[in-house]
Amino acid sequence: MALAVLGVGVNVHQTRDQLPVDTATSLALCGAVDPSREVILADFLAEVATRHRQWIAGGDQLAALVDDYRAVCATIGREVDIHIPDGGLVHGVVDAVDDDGRLVLTSAGGRTVYSAGDVVHARLRPA
Template sequence: MATEGERSGATDDYPRTAAVAARLVVVAQSPSTNAQLRGQMADAAHLTVLLTTHQTAGRGRLDRTWTTPAGSALAISVLLRDLPAADSYGWIPLAAGMAMADAVAAQLPDHEVGVKWPNDVLVDGRKICGILAEGADGAVIVGAGVNTAMTSEQLPVETATSFAALGAVADFDRIAADFVVGLDQALVNLVAAGDADSAGLRVAMEARCLSLGRPVEVSLPDGSVLRGTAVGLAADGRLIVDSDGERRAVAAGDVVHARLSGDRPSH
């Protein structure tokens, strides 16, 4: 883990994050922090971080886009170069979801915080953060958008929430720093151990995963819908769904939308 970060200008507002990032770049506005970091990654080291509180064209899975009012959300992207073996890549977005859930839970101790598989972070059943992991020339960029100061009226759907809607004030620097540290530690453990079980990652993720033990509906690319109960995580991070006694492992890349029974889509 790096011990130095850029500390000029706006980075002074993020001393904790600057201390754990290889380099911290804070911008007043960004169309997409993932895309902007990708454009700067040629000489960027592992754990380079780019963040903003005004993302104008954020992207999620399936190329969904959204905008948020300036100052109402934290958008952060992290460049990862120290990666596990290719057969463990599926754990990277899950590890990111778990790291952000831990970061959010640290500031909302009186609420239920967990992960809707694969990596949406929910507070009391409502989405507070979405995460997108993308391959980038042998590296991975993990981006996260956290609803911080967004009011109840500004939330895009009724199934979303924010720190402000919960009556809390988010510490942006602490969220970002805790996220970077948690993500980095999960990957360090995964690289050292060689697999998610030996690293303790599958057990930790199952403890944070709100989907397990509950009915889910998974919309598949061919238009079919898999209905059943989420019963566990496979060794490679896929979600195991029991459908009428038949167990199927669903990969994140094959899922259009997986939701807890009774929820409406979060995008």
């Protein structure tokens, strides 16, 4: 049995000064008019359930799920730091997500796949 851990956070009503970092935003700041946490949660859980059914079905449905993920994955092509579970840190560029959902990273050490770790996108520093 495979295990996946999913952590998600959504800033709903926060103002600019309430956000934890300069690059964060909230639905309210993006123009959502009185966003309902209940509606957001219900829609999110419905989508997770749909995607879970694709995963469990396997075959063509799983392939479609993987393709959909790759199409919107903001990490592919990005320079990142991966904080791996043993305490190490690897810096490189994410080339792809393989068919098993692992990040394919090219770094000074070569090309490696990672299935666990905290991924931090490198951000351009303002001039």
